Amino acid sequence: MTDREPTKNISGGDAGGGNEARFDPATAGTRAEAVVDRLGELYWTKTYGGRDAFECLVRTILSQNTSDTASQPAHDALVDRYSGDSADLVDALAEADQQTLAETIQSAGLYNQKSERIIAIAGVVREEFGGEAGFDEFVRDEDADIVRDRLLEMNGVGPKTADCVLLFAGGRGGVFPVDTHVHRIARRMGLAPADADHETVREYIERDVPGEKCGFGHTAMIQFGREYCKARKPACLDDPEACPLADRCDQVGVYPASGEVVDPSAAD
Numbered sequence: 001m002t003d004r005e006p007t008k009n010i011s012g013g014d015a016g017g018g019n020e021a022r023f024d025p026a027t028a029g030t031r032a033e034a035v036v037d038r039l040g041e042l043y044w045t046k047t048y049g050g051r052d053a054f055e056c057l058v059r060t061i062l063s064q065n066t067s068d069t070a071s072q073p074a075h076d077a078l079v080d081r082y083s084g085d086s087a088d089l090v091d092a093l094a095e096a097d098q099q100t101l102a103e104t105i106q107s108a109g110l111y112n113q114k115s116e117r118i119i120a121i122a123g124v125v126r127e128e129f130g131g132e133a134g135f136d137e138f139v140r141d142e143d144a145d146i147v148r149d150r151l152l153e154m155n156g157v158g159p160k161t162a163d164c165v166l167l168f169a170g171g172r173g174g175v176f177p178v179d180t181h182v183h184r185i186a187r188r189m190g191l192a193p194a195d196a197d198h199e200t201v202r203e204y205i206e207r208d209v210p211g212e213k214c215g216f217g218h219t220a221m222i223q224f225g226r227e228y229c230k231a232r233k234p235a236c237l238d239d240p241e242a243c244p245l246a247d248r249c250d251q252v253g254v255y256p257a258s259g260e261v262v263d264p265s266a267a268d
């Protein structure tokens, strides 16, 4: 295993806390678990939890529809401006001037929409949970389904965002957020039906991967998507030996003979 989780990851990277997850790859009970074990050997094997829930929520909203590279400076600028030594980030953002916040998070894109949503969510969190500490407690201690449902009711929070908060702040096992990389890779590999939407992919993976492996399964699969199973040019396209997971993969929608790549739902 290499321990090189990028610091710009939404998990906080190496500095983001979490514990080493130990397991025996020889005992995988499903193909999805065997894939996650291999990803762990390739990258890292961590459990997550302990991030500030509200900051994690804001960070995930900033990351929507953009890369971590673009959203990280926006997150850092936001924290610099609104999270002083004694300031509660929830209070500061609930009272933020929308134009100023939009300028602060500009690098993340969609900054007008994101700034409006963040201010509105901060207002809801302040009213309902009293601030950062109360929201942390709710995310960490309340029933996971109740937390997920409440997060999903907030404007701008979709399943991936809710699941990232449950995983990185709540430390909940068995939560495997499905982003665009996980959605593509799971269907290409045949870990979920080719036409599965994000929620269906999540159901298949959470069914097949043990709870303590879901966290690093998510972050390591994203890294694998960046390095090997890229959207337009998966590593196997030119060289069948180039992908370390080729022996576990159905290559749905990937045609090395013609050099063609299509979404798995459009595969023959």
Ligand code: SF4
Binding pocket: 188, 189, 228, 229, 230, 234, 235, 236, 237, 243, 244, 245, 246, 249, 250, 251, 252, 254
């Ligand atoms: S064999 Fe190709 S399609 Fe399958 S995981 Fe590797 S790069 Fe992706």
